[in-house]
Amino acid sequence: MSDLYELRCKECGKAWGNSPRSFCEDCFSPLEVSFDYDSLKKTVRREDLAARAFNMWRYAEFLPLPEGHAAKSAVGGTPLVAARKLANHWGVKNLFFKNDAVCFPSLSFKDRVVATALVAARRFGFQTVGCSSTGNLANALAAQAAQQGLDACVFIPADLETAKVLNTAVYGARIVRINGNYDHVNRLCAQIADRFQWGLVNVNLRPYYSEGSKTHGFEIAEQLGWRLPDNVVVPMAGGSLIGKIAKAFRELVTLGWVEEKPVKYFGAQATGCSPISSAVKRGLTRFEPQKPDTIARSLAIGNPADGPYAIKLIRESGGWAEDVSDPEIVAAIKLFAETEGVFTETAGGVTAGVAQKLIAEGRIHPDETTVVCITGNGLKTTDAIAAEFPVTEAIAPRLDAFEAYLEAQLPVSAAARA
């Protein structure tokens, strides 16, 4: 049986079959995986999912997988949590967060994209897979490549923090340090993919890679009881995820699995790297690239490849884009941890901070159902908040020392005890 999907140019529509390429050689525009939805309707029913495990592979028919594909590991299937305390704090009613901070195996939504990219890599016969990355993507790639017996080669800016390098190195990945910033590394990887026959997941495997993001959206709809939210708030780096959540929702509508309804897409960036949100706020259709300067390094792409599509989606859906400063990111990380008991990375601080801003601006209405997408784990970016929590002085292991401590810290309660 032939594939029910193939690559198509997002601009000129030309079909390119299935191969490791990411741009149309006629017009240089990005390629995307396009599905035969009429066939899909006959292949799978919503009821079929009940018998499947709760991870991203339960939506296999919506992913670019070869027939008979057997999943290598249980990626995805993360909680959608009703954020009651945070909702109360912000004065809204139906607030949820999708928690990919606990995505398996490497604690970010990048596990989803790497999962579909590696299926494509194997299909096309690549033994060596790679990516340009500074963190989450490299972790995800190194972890899954190790598990599947593929060789991983990761390209990083030379000034990367030791902890982030270790989080990739531990899986045995080869790490190539580049003298330059992330956008330089990205450009080099585009040239490497042009020259060498390697499977670079976010370059020549990008169309297959980015389809994995859709499962974040499928899970949201299913966890809401097979309905779509009114609003989603999505972090934006390259600008791909927001579009893939929209694609997931559209596919569910096309197959009749959810009722059609307008969904507003809201994009979140850090002010120190905000090419997409700036363009939305200024009414531009083309973004202007920026030199990133923010603690939200996982979102620091100054030249976002999917930026034009994100801008279009946000504007046409009636949504908006906002950005938050570094202190606002730190405040949002703390608020999220203190209210919902979830420690998210700086990108999650961006998303939560932006959600708060959009509610305060009245762009998100209190009665609507809103989902905030949390895509990474705070344990990976502890350096960003370390200064907020200075080490306290130690006390002697004696009761009188503790009483003295209490006296100094909490004179009122200590007095009450007496």
Place this chain on the structure above:
Amino acid sequence: MPVTIEIPTAFRRFTGGAPRVDCSAHTIAEALTELTTRFPDLSRHVRDDSGQIRQFLNVYLNEEDIRFLGGESCSVKEGDRVLLVPSIAGGR
């Protein structure tokens, strides 16, 4: 000024297979004009209908995206390298 334009594989079918094209130009715009004059079939791949450099084509002067250098009017000097790279990578 003699400058070298590096041609990505996808464009080489329009340059007779040449991976590099030497031009004489004072600005990026002049270099691109010389390129597309010599290889007219390449023209519509470099610029859109309104004459702007295509949205998904990034142009670099040595290490820097030309949008940080004032765009295609930025001047070039002898020995500079001009890179044409599709806007595809991303996602950290």
